[in-house]
Each structure stands twice: as C-alpha cells, then as structure tokens.
Amino acid sequence: MTAKQGATPILRILATGGTIAGQRDATASGGYHAARRDVTQLLEAVPQLHGLPARIQAQQLLQKDSKDMDPQDWLAIATATWQALQDPQVTAVVITHGTDTLEETAWFLHRVLPAQHKPVVLVSAMRPADAPDADGPRNLYDGCVAALDGRFCGVVAVAAGEVHAAQYVQKVHPWALRAFSSGVVGPLGQIQGGAVTLHTAGPEHDAAMPAGGHAWLLQCAAxxxxxxxxxxxxxxxxxxxxxxxxxxxxxxxxxxxxxxxxxxxxxxxxxxxxxxxxxxxxxxxxxxxxxxxxxxxxxxxxxxxxxxxxxxxxxxxxxxxxxxxxxxxxxxxxxx
Known part of the structure; x- marks a missing residue:
C-alpha cells in the first residue's frame, strides 16, 4: 500500500532507547547511561527533519539498552512496525535502537515482517545524545532520508553514512563511529549531505531464509x-x-x-x-x-x-x- 496521491506521506518513527537516547554520567569518566532521552528530545536535536517531504509521527515504544532486548521486545517492535506499514499514508518506518543487538533486531524484523515494498530503517549511535560530537542526530537524519528515498525496501540499517541490508549488517567495532559492516557484500548505499548514492546490490542471501519467512508470529499474535x-x-x-x-x-x-x-x-x-x-x-x-x-x-x-x-x-x-x-x-x- 502507498500513500494516497496528493497526500503528504507519513514517516513513522518508533523509539526503543539505546545509546542514541543516552546521556553521559557525570560521575564516571567516559561513562554514560543508555535510553535516557525520549523521542521528542531526539527529534528536537535534528531541526533538518522539518525540511523533509513527509509528516513525522513519533512514538516511544520502548526505553531499553539494546543489550537487554528479549523476544517480547522484538515482538512489540515487529507488531508496531507492521501496524504502521499497513497504514496507506505511512511511507516508511524508522526505528531508533541501540547498536549492541541491532543486527539481531534487524534479522528478526526481516524474517517476521511480511515481505513488502516499504522501507523499515534502523538507526543508532555510538555516542550518547549529549556528547559534544554525538553521531545520533546525523544518523537519524540520514535514516529518514534513506526511508524517503524510494529505492530501498524491506529492513535496512543506517549508520555513519552507510545503508546496510538486514541480511548482512554486523557490529564489528566496540567504539568506532563506523561500527557496522556488511562484509564482502558491502553497504547498499551511502548518504552524504542528504543525498543518497546507491551501490550495486550484492547477491541475495540464502533463499531458504527470505523476508517474511516467520510472518506466522504476527499472524497469530492475537x-x-x-x-x-x-x-x-x-x-x-x-x-x-x-x-x-x-x-x-x-x-x-x-x-x-x-x-x-x-x-x-x-x-x-x-x-x-x-x-x-x-x-x-x-x-x-x-x-x-x-x-x-x-x-x-x-x-x-x-x-x-x-x-x-x-x-x-x-x-x-x-x-x-x-x-x-x-x-x-x-x-x-x-x-x-
């Protein structure tokens, strides 16, 4: 389903916590607490979002450090995402998430969400929201740009100016800003200055594990x-x-x-x-x-x-x- 012709598309943002919503701990050198800021505060830090051709709807779905995610959290994220995708005016869903288990949530969504042509974009950060060099605002903006680009579908992750497919993305560094990699396949594209450069897509992942292969979890959620x-x-x-x-x-x-x-x-x-x-x-x-x-x-x-x-x-x-x-x-x- 796509937005009605002439209607302003809706970009649904679901916040789940993570370092992107974190705050530094004044009592510990270099330490911080994840999942402290709410989605309203995250959006206020990115005024460029007002210039995007979409109406933003935001929801604080969870407020967790992603290392503590469990199956019930994944189900909550998948259910809220699927409900949003079924709205004809919602053109894409952006999910703010911690980096530690982002690849697992991405895989869960890839396997559980029925295959569809709307993008689901996970964004994260390696530095807390109140760090002087916080990367979260740029990642959130880039994630929204990718979500509205029109050339991505299914589940992807956006970080450090790169777009990674859920099938391949892995966290490969514990503290560097460029902490994610898609290995030999490489990222799907790059984002610089609000412009998306699409790379040649890599080979399909194992055909035995396609998108939506476990959609039964949502179909029997009731x-x-x-x-x-x-x-x-x-x-x-x-x-x-x-x-x-x-x-x-x-x-x-x-x-x-x-x-x-x-x-x-x-x-x-x-x-x-x-x-x-x-x-x-x-x-x-x-x-x-x-x-x-x-x-x-x-x-x-x-x-x-x-x-x-x-x-x-x-x-x-x-x-x-x-x-x-x-x-x-x-x-x-x-x-x-």
Missing part, C-alpha cells in the same frame, strides 16, 4: 503463543573442555547453536560430547561458523542443521525455527 524456546550459544575453540557442554545439558535448554571453527570443524571433545548429547536428550542442535563472513559447507555437516549466518543471527534464526515447531505442535494438538 492467539496464545507458546513461550519462546531457550536457545544457548556455544563456540568451539582450542582446548575445549566438555564440561561446558555438560553444564549446558542440565540447564533445560530447548536448543543449542554451536559456532564452529573454520568450515564447520569442531574440537574433538566438543564433537564427541555433542553426539552423545543429541543421542541422550534429543536436544535440537544447529551449527554455524565463528568466522565473521561466509557460510560453512552444509554438505560436510549433513548430520547437523547448518545456518548460513553469523553466530548472533544464527542463534536467533534457530530460536525462530524451534519456536515455529512448538507453535505448529500446539496447533496440531488443538486440532485433535
């Missing part, structure tokens, strides 16, 4: 959803001690994501322990590579589920897949 499964994340490394896996086995996990070394390799202690755990408990196990870029060879690991994603997104994707299995089992039980 029903009673099963609790989200608890999925652990373990990394193979030199000197691996099988006691780590034994401890996790007794923790009541529903699933486990294992980040392997290289092209799907596992420390021999870990591989033996995983095989025993799978036989004894039936724990749902999936593998990805701990390498930042590139998928592992699924054929080499045919006995395991493999996910062509970096570990943070792979853990979330495995959680979504197991959640869907649980929901399907619940629906089958109701039908009997």
């Amino acid at each position: 029903e009673r959803l099963p609790a989200p499964p608890v999925v652990g994340w373990l990394t193979s490394h030199a000197g691996f001690d099988a006691r780590w896996l034994q401890a996790l086995a007794g923790a009541g996990l529903d699933g486990l994501l294992v980040a392997t070394t290289g092209n799907g390799t596992l420390h021999h202690n870990l591989e033996i322990a995983l095989q025993q755990l799978a036989r004894q408990t039936g724990l749902a196990i999936a593998l990805t590579s701990r390498c930042a870029f590139g998928p592992i060879n699924a054929a080499a690991r045919a006995r395991w589920t493999t996910l062509a994603l970096p570990a943070a997104k792979a853990r979330l994707e495995w959680q979504l897949q197991l959640w869907q299995r649980s929901w399907q089992a619940q629906q089958a039980g109701k039908a009997q």
